Amino acid sequence: MPELPEFAAPSDAALHLWLVRPGTDGPDLPPETTPAAAAWAKAQGFAGKAGQLCLLPTPDGGIAGALYGIGPQSKGRDRYLLAKAAESLPKGDWYLANRPEGLDLATGALGWLFAQYRFTRYRKAEVPAARLVCPEGVDAQRVLALAAGEYLARDLINTPASDMGPEDLERAARDLAARHGATVTVIAGDDLLAQNFPMIHAVGRAGAQAPRLIDLRFPGEGPMLTLVGKGVCFDTGGLDIKPPSSMGLMKKDMGGAANVLGLSETLARLGLTAGMRLRVLIPAVENAIAGNAFRPGDILTSRKGLTVEVNNTDAEGRLVLGDALALADEEAPALLISMATLTGAARVALGPDLxxxxxxxxxxxxxVHDAGRDHADPVWRLPFWEPYESMIEPGIADLDNAPGGGFAGAITAALFLRRFTEKAGNYIHFDIYGWQPSAAPGRPKGGAGQGMRAILNALPEILK
Incomplete structure (x- = not known):
């Protein structure tokens, strides 16, 4: 588990941070601002624009506090409004001295914690030293639990395949289970064939580490929620090998697994697993090249009995998910969710951030959409467009894992997965990117959680 951030304890010594919007005649400074402070802010060119910072001095040259611009209320380019403050303010404990109307301080506090994340497994990195006193009325434990889930997902994705193969991903799942009293069952290697997980075995059998299906169950009573996360720890593309430019980020191809583990961490920390039957399934494999690698043109018979023609070994994620979803569906969960870094088509359609x-x-x-919008975790619905079902039916087998033509790749992949679900009360599939391509406030370049808070905050409505 990565080292987690903390909130500062309330103290009279905490420095005051004022949140300021632009006004018609300059920044809308708080009424407590002294004439000297107002003059100083004007001299610094402080206008209340989003992300602007103006440190206020004491007469002896110390820091009296700070003004931080949050921009017009209608602007929403910065997802985590206070994250840039966390990254810019000097060391110290900071207290939000005002509460501008319309500002979500819980999301602001979460962004502050997100800004303190650094991946430090292989080298030291300076962490922002400004600590936030949790704003009054904000549930500190909930925000910290959200941060814990995000930190875990980021760390897992950022770790290269040399240290995050199927065995290591299993270890991470076991560590999570040990923290929260969950049970773990793992089926690995040729036992996958013996227990009827042929597609997981086929995809992962050429890897340096044996393929496996990781199965976590959390203690609890209530409706059943099953999370299935794609755990392709590295994806060469198999015999349909990727070019180097496409292979460079393939350590993140287990981002779906990282996200369901991160979500589980948050659910457990919040005590929500007690009110449901939470199951987490992760098919963990490496899509590698060797003499026993599965081939283009092979036909695989899935756990569900559906036959699949392999027309591209680089469309392996839907194969391992198919077997895992079939297992999950056998218990008819109230809600079945899959998360996967599945298609480039999803990125072309909506970009890396949505x-x-x-x-x-x-x-x-x-x-789900509303929860994502309201909790700074945006997602966008695409359709299970049934007229495209024929595109995943090759004729020689029941299903085609990589239909040609280049159209609707995200939709046809989702339709493929849906074929393995029949009994679940509801099925939701997330096609995530799991990566922040360039640094933004609260979102350093690297592994990223996506969809976790949208799911978390939609669950009460879905499972009621």
Whole structure:
């Protein structure tokens, strides 16, 4: 588990941080601002623009506090409004001295914690030293639990395949289970064939570490929630090998697994697992090249009995997910969710920052969308477009893992996965990117959680 941030304890010594919007005649400074402080802010060119910072001096040259611009209320380019303050303010404990109307301080506090994340496994990195006193009225333990889930997902994704193969991903799952009293069952190697997980075995059998299916169950009573995360710890593309430019980020191809583990961490820390039956399934493999690698043109028979023609070994994620989803569906969970770094088509459609999700139930989909919008975890619904079903039917087998033509790749992948679910009360599939391509406030370049808070905050409505 990565080292987690903390909130500062309330103290009279905490420095005051004023949140300021632009006004018609300059920044809308708080009424407590002294004439000297107002003059100083004007001299610094402080206008209340989003991300602007103005440190206020004491007469002896110390720091009296700070003004921080949050921009016009209607602007929403910066997802985590206080993250840049966390990264810019000098060392010390900081207290939010005002509460501008319309500002979500819980998300602001979360962004502050997100800004303190650094991946330090291989080298030391300077962590922002400004600590926040949790704003009054904000549930500190909930915010810290959200940060814990995000930190875990980021760390898992950022770790290279040399230290995050299927065995290591299993170890991470076991560590999480040990923290929260969950049980773990793992089926690995040729036992996958013996227990009818042929597609997981086929994809991972050429890897340096044996393929496996990781199965976590958390103690609890209530509706069943099953999370399935793609755990392709490295994806060469198999015999349909990727070019180097496409292979460079493939350590993140287990981002779906990282996200379901991160979500589970948060659910457990909040005590929410007690009110549900939470199951987490992770098919963990390496899609590698060797003499026993699966081949283009092979036909695989899945756990569900559906036959699949392999027309591209680089479309392996839907294969391992198919077997895992079939297992999950056998218990008819109230809600079945898959998360996967699945298609480039999703990135072309919506970019790296807005993952699509697929759901047949309009009310459930609306709950997920609204929860993502309201909690700074945006997602966007795409359809299970049934007229495209014929595109995944090759004729020689029941299903095609990589239909040609280049159209609707995210949708056809989602339709493929849906074929392995019949009994679940609802099925939602998230096609995430799991990576922040360039640094932004609260989102350093590297592994990223996507969809976790949208799911978390939609669950009460979906599972009621």
């Amino acid at each position: 993952p699509p999700f697929f759901c047949d139930d309009d009310s459930v989909a609306q709950s």
